[in-house]
Amino acid sequence: MSLRCRHCQLLGVLLAVLFHPSTANSSEVADPTVMIVMLIRNKEPFLPYTLTQLGELDYPKERLTLWLRSDHNEDATPRIVNRWLEEFSHLYHDVDAAVDTTSPRLRSDETGPTHHSDSRYAAVIEMKEEALLKARELKVDFVWFLDADVLLYDKAILRTLIKMEKPLVAPMLVSTERFSNFWAGMDDSFYYRRTERYSDIYEREEKGCFDVPMIHSCVLVDLREHLTKSLTFVKEKLQSPVGPSLDDVITFAISAQQTLLAMHVCNQEEYGQVPVPLEESDDLILDWVNLAEMKVKALTIVPHLPVTDALEPFLPPPLEKSTLGFDHIYIISLERRQARRKRATTLFNELGIDADIINAFDGRKLNESYMLRHNITMLSGYRDPILKRPLTYGEVGCFLSHHSIWTDIVRNDYRRAIVFEDDAHPPLDFERKLTEAVDELDRLHPDWDLLYLYRETHFLKDGEDTSEPVQGSERLMRPGYSYSGMAYALSWSGALKLVREKPLQKMVPVDELLPIMYGQHPNKHWNRQFSGSGSMKAFAIHPRILEPYVYRRAGAITDTDGSEVVKLWENELEEQSCSADPALQEACQ
Structure with missing residues (x-):
């Protein structure tokens, strides 16, 4: 066969590939792969809603990997997580879940289930770092650190975050007490600093994506950006080991600063809520109050909060109704x-x-x-x-x-x-x-x-x-x-x-x-x-x-x-x- 004929054949193959129905339409390009990381402890009130929203994400499940860890629970968290996994885990590309049902209710240095002791911080840091390393090993495009008590309003939230095209991005989440998932200021000791800018962003006086020193609770990391290779939750791995020894979110923010990666929080829409954190002396029952307030607030934005049939048995019985003293x-x-x-x-x-x-x-x-x-x-x-x-x-x-x-x-x-x-x-x-x-x-x-x-x-x-x-x-x-x-x-x-x-x-x-x-x-x-x-x-x-x-x-x-x-x-x-x-x-x- 002559060289000229071979060139004609190659051109024909190229044209066939370019204009084949499965490849000609750019909208059919595969979605990026994402690993979702969720650490779950004593989240019984929230899980029927947050796991349902996870399952209803407008994103192909074959492009999603789940990495879940749960231990030291004293409520129905293990049963809820396991029931959801039984029903839906087969739909995902891969699921790496470890639900420990034998660990004691408390760690040895914890005074109660809401106490963030040193050993608790150390365990969280270890698990998040393990998840981050696993995501790199799997060569997924994104890793999404998502707290198990975050209520999200939009099924398309993951696509929305990806389209932001930021290496580190979070949707702004509100709460019932002006608490959010970002800081607008950080002091020289790497702790929270109050600023007027926080109110401007939180109240959505300005709308857009903002460079801030801290985001947490719902953070999407673009692992395709080569600078993210230096991100870490471990202080000893920082380029310059500064900041508190045991704080996963602060260390992660410092690693972003030292890597010259900007963290962004975006507030163009009402994206969802994060609960007000419980104090060390608080009882877990306050999370039921947290959830009730969040649900009522959510209904100002969305018509309802769905719960999948598999998790409905874990919902509390409805309140007894009254006419509030009126006829x-x-x-x-x-x-x-x-x-x-x-x-x-x-x-x-x-x-x-x-x-x-x-x-x-x-x-x-x-x-x-x-x-x-x-x-x-x-x-x-x-x-x-x-x-x-x-x-x-x-x-x-x-x-x-x-x-x-x-x-x-x-x-x-x-x-x-x-x-x-x-x-x-x-x-x-x-x-x-x-x-x-x-x-x-x-x-x-x-x-x-x-x-x-x-x-x-x-x-x-x-x-x-x-x-x-x-x-x-x-x-x-x-x-x-x-x-x-x-x-x-x-x-x-x-x-x-x-x-x-x-x-x-x-x-x-x-x-x-x-x-x-x-x-x-x-x-x-x-x-x-x-x-x-x-x-x-x-x-x-x-x-x-x-x-x-x-x-x-x-x-x-x-x-x-x-x-x-x-x-x-x-x-x-x-x-x-x-x-x-x-x-x-x-x-x-």
Whole structure:
């Protein structure tokens, strides 16, 4: 065969490889290999969630190697880990797991399960160093040191970290007490130094990836970077052995500094949480409290925290539900907003609150014929104070939903009830704070009608909030003009006053009607059209005891604001001239 023919053959083979379906598409290039390192001790509360999130990572398991170690446990940690391994270990490229079920509850120099003694630090250092050396031996692309109590929100977190293209990177994790998995300052002795930069990063005043002196708890190391060969957890292996003798995270950070490798923490998104560390004298039971707080906080970001079927038997029994001393609790929720409903249901179950989901009137299903058929009319002269428009179908649906609850309270003779919209997010201590406030209210003003659990005043200028403290109270105020119907309590008399006003024939948003009825609405023209204006005895808990779900805090368009304007009423407004009707001039301003 001639040289020229051989060249033609080689060119044909090359073209076949380049354009073969399995290789032409760059998206099919194999994902980098990753070894995940997890040291697990006494993490029973967290493991059903953290092992589930490990199994649900959006990453091919055949590219993952697991390196797990667990010993000196006094809870169900070994049983949980072994059960998960039985169910899922075969899916991974390789699993190196050692779960010691015979080691004593404590090491010889430990005073308790949360005591970080010298021998405990030494053991952690030894295991992490062993894992790092194993990752290098296996020639994996990345090694990911992940604590067993870290809650991560996004299944794609590993891909996200890899795409950061940093040799040492961690997602910023928050906690219930401003503790995180990074330091923004380190002193000359290599210990934590408080800095303003920490708050800027933690509060996400700045967003991005930041060069910091320390990251821990969830650290991805790119072993393809040749400088990472000098990283170590062992002080004696440092290029210059400085720092504390027994501290894995500080030694690792020093080794990065000496190798001229920057550590980065990234806060572009809400990535997850890390628990507040327990003190030496703390009981392990506090981790159940830690987890409960973390789960409630997580539900401001994600609709639920999944647990795989295999680990559900290790969950504690659900809390016994109560109505918190009220006759009934309602949650208004659009049927088509299933993710939002699921989040609310999960949260209230987590808090042990017995609440009734009420299908909201959906503005998308309302029309002008419905308004005419049910004799629903807008308040004369109403227009949105900011957008200068009539009511939207979403606002009408919202009002009808609240009105149906007021009617239900009166019909069932409920002495008192709570009304939530499904974006309300009570915290873990909600019941205690509510009980304290209501006890105070019953003692001082037992004839109350309305109690705001949350009210918005951010739109008011300085000096415009006319709220006043309630004499003899530490938790209550008499509210000035407020704008919110997200969470409030009503007595039977309060609900009756609202229903008797026949507000469907002079409709305004719920948020506007409430201050009209307790006499604090600034629009006198609107007030004059309600015979019961000023009749409701209203109070507000201060400071407020819950916050809205994150979608509202982020300034997203709500189902009420973003829906279609009722054209029938828009035409009526066009026919009414502010200049021609002096009675409407105030309403039009």
